[in-house]
Amino acid sequence: MTWEPERLDDQRHLSEADPGGMLPAVASSAAHVRTGYRTAVETRVDRLADHGRPRAIVVAGMGGSGIVGDILAAIVGNGAPLPIVPLRSYQLPGWVGAADLVVAVSGSGDAEETVSVATQAVRRGCTLLGVGAPGSPLEAVATQASAIYVPVPVTGPSRANLWLLAAPVIVAAAALRLVQADADLFERVAKALEDMAHRCRPSSESFINPGKSLAMDLAESVPMIWGSSPVATVAAYRLACQLNTNAKYPAVHGELPEAAHNQVEVFDGPLAERDIFADTAGRTLRLVVLRDVEEQPQVARRRETSVRLARERDVPVTELSAEGEHPLERMATLIALGDYASTYLALGYAIDPTPVSAISELKARISQ
Known part of the structure; x- marks a missing residue:
């Protein structure tokens, strides 16, 4: 190469x-912001406020979905009245319990680590918010627990759908009054992404x-x-x-x-x-x-x-x-x-940016 x-x-x-269309996917970021925000509003993630403010928020995710917890912690900032903990693991920390909110994010909805954490959260009586593909194992866990689930129209790899996954979590944080994020902010973000797409076309x-x-x-x-x-x-x-x-x-x-x-x-x-x-x-x-x-x-x-x-x-x-x-x-x-x-x-380098062959091979070997 x-x-x-x-x-x-x-x-x-x-x-x-x-051939996988990574450049068009990156150019779709503005649309993803708008769709993620609209889907969160239509799903009524603001119902999380009915439970009161949690003691802590754990945001579970892997790979392209895992960064959502980091995004939330960074935009809420050091003035947050509670800890926001990104989690990339199979195991929910021992201190997490019924007073806490667990946000499980998976573009595919079947990341085994994230589904495992969501299942543990339900067993411990945590409030659960799920974000991911419709009809997925993650949605099944959330539905069985009568938890809020935001079904976002993910296509392709999760890393190409970052804002579809992140926007609903930010809307949830706004409902809990942890950050000011209204429709106007999401539109400004979308326009900034449109401008970047034009400059990088x-x-x-x-x-x-x-x-x-x-x-x-x-x-x-x-x-x-x-x-x-x-x-x-x-x-x-x-x-x-x-x-x-x-x-x-x-x-x-x-x-x-x-x-x-x-x-x-x-x-x-x-x-x-x-x-x-x-x-x-x-x-x-x-x-x-x-x-x-x-x-x-x-x-x-x-x-x-x-x-x-x-x-x-x-x-x-x-x-x-x-x-x-x-x-x-x-x-x-x-x-x-x-x-x-x-x-x-x-x-x-003449490399197709979409496939992740080594990751796929690793997952296949583990599942054998």
Whole structure:
């Protein structure tokens, strides 16, 4: 597999190399926001408020669905009156009980880890909210427990339906008065995603297309992706995961200030070295920093100093800034840009971004 950047402006290649339609799926994010919000309202997730505010919220999910818990925790922020715990596991923590809300999210509705957690939540008497495909095992668990279930019209892999899955959970949090998120906010987010889709459209050439430009930065490097706030860190994690699954590409993610206590040492390691006399360029480190307008002052200083250290050592740096006023808007713009970049990176290597053969093989072997 060789990187050929000219592929990114070859419209025929972009179409033929993406038979699963990952680029159109990414471009559907705005529609997914609107559909997810509308479905949540029609399903009356606001009924959760009838139970009163829970002691804690556990958001269970795996893979492309698992990030929903991180999104919720980040947009609610440190001022939350209760803990919000993302969970990627088969096992519900021992402390979770009848006073808590368990949100089970699965695009397919049959992720065995998430179905297991939902079943345990019902047995313990927790309030349960399910979000996923209609007619699925997860919906069966929720229906049997008389719990609220939001059936969203997921098509393709869960990672391509992020906002279909996330919007209902955010609507539920708004009903519990944990975050201000009304129809106007979701429409602003949808419009921001439409704008990003226009800027990153396949027909837009690489030198003005932010998605293609980021893919070109990442190509033939080992990206270390840092977030400078909780909002930006979720986007950093999402980008690393999308690089893994879409482009089959390695990536490391981190959060400031913690990354400045360990990952910064990589600037002095073997992947930061450049051999200018080598016949072929080796893959070297690239620092990718996702910035947010809401940065703690000391974190901002660590970010600035870390970037300076990297550049002094000739480590290439890419800095990206979130756009928008509300944390959800800012997160959405960063995530959308990363989704496009990971897809374009795959296509630049002539890799079909949709299949996840290794994951499928792993699941098949486990089930034997």
